[in-house]
Amino acid sequence: MRKNRMVAIVVVAAVLTTAACTGDSEEPTPPDPTTSAAPPVPEQLTFGVVGPHDVQRAFKATVDPWNLDPDNVDVEIRSWPSHEAMRTDIEDGAAVPDVFLASRSDLRWLLDNEYTQPVDELLDERGVEFGDNYTRSALEELSADDHLQCMPYGVTPHVVYYNKRLVNFDRMRNRGLEAPDEDATGWSFEQFVAAAEFASRPARGAKGVHIDATIEGLAPFIDSGGGSVFDDSEAPTSLTFSSDGSKDALERTLELLRNPQVTLDETQLDEAPARRWFLRGKLGMIAGDRSLVPVLRAKADLDFDVLPMPRLDGAATVGDVTALCMSATTPAPSIAADFIVHEIGADSVSLVSRTGYLQPANVEVALSDDFLQPGRRPEHAELFNSSVRSMAVAPLVDTLAELEETVAPQLRQLVFGVGVLDLDAVTTEIDEASRPILDPEAASESASESPEPSETDAQ
Numbered sequence: 001m002r003k004n005r006m007v008a009i010v011v012v013a014a015v016l017t018t019a020a021c022t023g024d025s026e027e028p029t030p031p032d033p034t035t036s037a038a039p040p041v042p043e044q045l046t047f048g049v050v051g052p053h054d055v056q057r058a059f060k061a062t063v064d065p066w067n068l069d070p071d072n073v074d075v076e077i078r079s080w081p082s083h084e085a086m087r088t089d090i091e092d093g094a095a096v097p098d099v100f101l102a103s104r105s106d107l108r109w110l111l112d113n114e115y116t117q118p119v120d121e122l123l124d125e126r127g128v129e130f131g132d133n134y135t136r137s138a139l140e141e142l143s144a145d146d147h148l149q150c151m152p153y154g155v156t157p158h159v160v161y162y163n164k165r166l167v168n169f170d171r172m173r174n175r176g177l178e179a180p181d182e183d184a185t186g187w188s189f190e191q192f193v194a195a196a197e198f199a200s201r202p203a204r205g206a207k208g209v210h211i212d213a214t215i216e217g218l219a220p221f222i223d224s225g226g227g228s229v230f231d232d233s234e235a236p237t238s239l240t241f242s243s244d245g246s247k248d249a250l251e252r253t254l255e256l257l258r259n260p261q262v263t264l265d266e267t268q269l270d271e272a273p274a275r276r277w278f279l280r281g282k283l284g285m286i287a288g289d290r291s292l293v294p295v296l297r298a299k300a301d302l303d304f305d306v307l308p309m310p311r312l313d314g315a316a317t318v319g320d321v322t323a324l325c326m327s328a329t330t331p332a333p334s335i336a337a338d339f340i341v342h343e344i345g346a347d348s349v350s351l352v353s354r355t356g357y358l359q360p361a362n363v364e365v366a367l368s369d370d371f372l373q374p375g376r377r378p379e380h381a382e383l384f385n386s387s388v389r390s391m392a393v394a395p396l397v398d399t400l401a402e403l404e405e406t407v408a409p410q411l412r413q414l415v416f417g418v419g420v421l422d423l424d425a426v427t428t429e430i431d432e433a434s435r436p437i438l439d440p441e442a443a444s445e446s447a448s449e450s451p452e453p454s455e456t457d458a459q
Contacts, residue, residue: 042331045073045339048100050080054294054355062348066339073335075099090115098330099339102150104141104321108398111144117328118147122337128344138361141321141393150323151340152361153349156289157319157387158220160192160310161296161378164303166199166206166284180307185386189224192285192310193256199284200262208262209285210274213415215239215404216318216394217287218250220309223316223392225249230438236395237439239407242427249312250414251423257415266416278302289319290359290384297356297377306378308387315390321361359384403437 049059056079067074080086083103090096096115110116123130130139130148138152172179178194180187196208211217219229227246230236240246257263264274264283275292277283279299287309296304309317324343330336342348344362350370352358360366372381394400410430414421435442 040331041335042073045075045099045330045332045336046078046095046097047075047339047343048078048080048086048097050083050086050101051357052081052294055352055357058352058355061351062343066342072338073332075339096327096329098327098332098336099343100325100327101153102323102325104150104323104393104396105400106398107142107144107149107323108396110325111149112398114328116149116325117330117333118145118149119151119324119326119337119340120148122326122333123148123151123341126337126341128341133363134361135363135388137388137391138321142323144396150325151344152321153324153344154322154358155319155361155388155391156291156322156359157384157391158216158287158289158317159306159308159383159387160285161278161288161292161304161306162195162285163199163278163281163283164305165281166201166208167195168198169195172198183380184307185383186308186315187310189221189252189310189312196256196262196284202261204282206282206284207264207268207277208283209256210264210269210277210283211257211287211415212274213408213411215400215407215411218253218411218414219318219392220287220316221253221312222246222249223318224309224314225252225312226314230395233395236397237435237442239403239431239434239438241430242424247423247427250427252312254414254421254423258417258421263415266412291357293378294356304377305380306383307380308383308390317387317391318393319388319391320393397438399437403434406437407433 047059047063049056051059056077059079060077063075063077066072078097080089083101083106086100086102087106087109102110102116128151134152135155138155139148142148142150142152169179169182172194177198178188178191180191192209199208200206211221215229222229222241222245225245225248227243227249228240229246231238231240241250264277268277272280274283274286275288275295278286279296279302281302296302308315324340326333326336326340346362346364346368349358349360349362349365350368353360353365353368353371354373356373358371360371365371366385407430410426410433413426414423417426
């Protein structure tokens with residue numbers, strides 16, 4: 001190091017000597033400054049968090065130790081009840097927080113509006129061990145343009161929640177019905193059907209199962225049965241409900257979901273959402289992610305547990321990834337990166353995990369008692385972790401909400417329609433309706449190329 005330093009001094013001295021000897025005047029011309037002054041340290045950074053009050057309080061508990069360190073820039077929390085509320089606020093002109101919790105489903109919106117900056121290099125400089133503590137899939141889902149855009153924080157695979165009083169596997173086996181073992185790590189669709197039928201108690205007004213009539217609700221069954229939801233996982237131009245594999249999976253699934261004896265009908269759902277029926281003890285099974293746990297725990301007399309989504313052929317589920325992102329306009333990227341490192345540390349993530357809402361992307365915390373919470377419901381919380389391996393996320397497009405709304409009538413017809421279902425016709429309608437949303441340019445070109453009706457046609 002001393003030798004390199006001496007070489008640098010000699011080189012700088014030689015440059016200055018040359019400049020002095022070749023100048024036209026006796027006074028050497030001052031060299032242009034080659035470095036700019038360091039940006040001023042801001043008085044405060046902002047941290048945007050989303051979630052219920054318990055989660056917001058937990059995040060405050062992670063920020064307090066940071067703020068107590070006199071060497072750190074103070075961080076102020078800005079909070080929203082949901083990602084949708086935060087997004088609406090930002091679209092209405094609110095400043096993007098220096099660091100904020102975002103959903104992967106909003107990543108396309110964030111990138112298109114240049115709200116964020118990549119975090120990979122800054123976190124790598126700070127020794128973050130990406131490969132050891134985070135799954136490759138979570139990192140890939142948050143990457144774009146050859147950079148990690150945001151740092152994984154949480155994962156949300158969907159599992160099946162079941163009421164243990166309505167879905168009693170011991171009693172099912174005693175009756176000779178198909179049922180999973182006590183500590184099963186998966187179950188077949190046939191066992192799922194048997195459980196739904198067993199849980200249906202017409203005399204008590206109880207139904208066996210509810211699956212949302214949405215793309216997200218049906219996707220695990222399509223994927224598990226060998227079909228595909230989109231024509232391309234990265235840049236989709238259409239849904240593919242009408243493909244042979246998808247129709248086969250839907251035909252098998254809808255035999256159960258269209259059975260009004262075991263599923264909630266639209267009249268019941270108008271009266272109350274499926275979650276409330278489950279809380280009342282009137283519904284055997286629903287699908288959901290980890291954030292449902294504290295809601296169900298609040299019902300003291302509700303005995304529930306979880307299993308992965310059932311398999312038609314292979315394991316499959318859906319979900320999302322939440323992440324910590326950095327604002328493109330933060331005045332202090334280095335300090336913001338230091339704060340992200342603080343927030344993704346095991347101690348900080350554990351504080352939020354203890355609320356029960358968060359399934360951490362940090363593998364160390366996901367395997368700890370802070371997340372698994374032995375002795376509390378659900379008993380088989382480790383199945384949240386194993387479900388991550390079969391979790392598929394939606395493509396990186398910003399029109400998924402519009403897509404769901406557009407095909408909602410056809411999806412309701414699939415699940416709630418009365419009479420004989422024309423599966424070919426309805427799935428074709430779904431795919432055709434999706435194209436203007438997923439590929440508007442192609443749809444516009446196709447419309448412009450359509451021949452104008454002739455006078456003969458009009459007649």
